[in-house]
Amino acid sequence: MKASEVVVDAGKKLDEFGCGAAEFISSVSNSAQESVAAAKRAVQKGVHATEELLEDTAHTIRKNPLTSVGITLGVGLGAGILIGWLAGRKL
Numbered sequence: 001m002k003a004s005e006v007v008v009d010a011g012k013k014l015d016e017f018g019c020g021a022a023e024f025i026s027s028v029s030n031s032a033q034e035s036v037a038a039a040k041r042a043v044q045k046g047v048h049a050t051e052e053l054l055e056d057t058a059h060t061i062r063k064n065p066l067t068s069v070g071i072t073l074g075v076g077l078g079a080g081i082l083i084g085w086l087a088g089r090k091l
Contacts, residue, residue: 061068
C-alpha cells in the first residue's frame with residue numbers, strides 16, 4: 001500500500017467519523033430540547049394544579065369558616081405538642 005493510499009484511506013475514515021459525530025451531536029441536541037419541553041409542560045401542570053388547589057381551599061374556607069378555624073387550630077396544637085415532645089427528649 002502506497003503512502004498516498006494510506007492518506008486517502010485515513011481521510012475517508014475521518015470524514016465518516018465526522019459525519020457520525022455530527023449525527024450524534026444532533027441526536028443529543030434534539031433529545032435535550034425534548035427533555036426541556038417536557039419539563040416545562042410538567043411545571044405548567046404543577047402550577048395549574050396548585051392554583052386549582054388554592055381556589056378549592058379558599059372556597060371551602062368561605063363555605064365553612066368555623067370548621068376551617070377548628071381544623072387549623074387542631075393541626076397547630078398537634079404540631080406544637082409533637083415538636084415540644086421531640087425537643088424535650090434526651091438523645
